[in-house]
């Protein structure tokens with residue numbers, strides 16, 4: 001129930017085949033910043049406090065893809081679409097009619113950038129008209145062109161707006177209008193209501209809510225949906241009796257080993273914390289408490305792999321990981337390539353995205369006195385905003 005006391009459901013039209021997109025799977029299931037395009041708008045509506053039911057209309061062939069796209073989201077089981085977009089909308093409206101809402105929003109799955117403020121503008125407008133659509137003024141000069149590319153005329157831009165979705169309607173009005181318009185090809189739901197003689201208002205649309213039609217639209221949209229973040233990590237372990245140290249997952253012979261609950265791989269610990277830091281996911285101790293006997297002598301590559309899994313679960317990727325090992329001994333240089341290869345394997349990224357460096361502290365401090373090894377790392381990641 002919305003604050004105004006009106007119930008509102010949303011229909012997301014996702015039954016199309018996306019021929020213009022030219023991918024092997026339907027456009028709405030293509031990943032955008034790590035999640036299917038469709039799941040972005042489903043998620044936006046499912047968390048909106050004024051939306052009661054999220055009803056997708058899908059193609060019969062896409063049920064498995066749909067189920068994967070909505071995992072964890074509060075959405076209603078889908079209904080199957082018809083032969084045209086218009087027919088699919090009618091199927092969606094009919095599915096809602098048994099428990100009809102006061103208002104319905106109809107949204108295209110190919111607009112993943114819909115946001116709560118835009119939804120609010122459309123819903124607020126429904127207090128004043130039976131139909132409301134978001135629209136943007138047309139910025140480019142418009143030309144009418146013949147099939148040879150020759151300009152026939154320049155179209156006056158005054159009073160022209162580009163229509164977006166979600167388009168909002170009084171439910172009973174749009175259902176009646178759609179049933180009356182069956183068999184007549186109309187380009188959007190607003191046109192269906194206009195055809196029945198009812199008023200449709202526009203409210204400001206949003207440039208982020210543009211439609212993905214081509215692969216280049218998708219690439220453009222990824223840029224607006226991903227951001228770069230940097231995390232840092234730091235760790236220290238002290239020496240104890242032993243004959244080797246583990247650094248970056250590589251066994252390096254030495255006069256001592258590092259003391260720790262796990263294998264004490266100080267470099268991988270710093271790297272893990274850097275990735276966790278970049279996604280605000282706490283630190284290594286929170287994920288793998290030393291009090292847990294399961295991590296006794298554990299290979300630290302487990303920790304780095306876990307941080308990478310968390311990053312990927314957020315649709316993220318590792319752009320670069322830079323690790324610095326601080327010690328007098330052992331010499332890191334002879335092992336550097338093996339260390340880069342090791343981190344690259346554990347993290348599942350190309351070696352070119354990994355850097356391992358070393359420094360001494362000129363005999364100063366605890367590392368200078370060879371009491372232990374310190375490491376620091378910075379991780380640069382791309383994640384969904």
Ligand code: MG
Nearest residue numbers: 235236266269
């Ligand atoms: Mg540690």
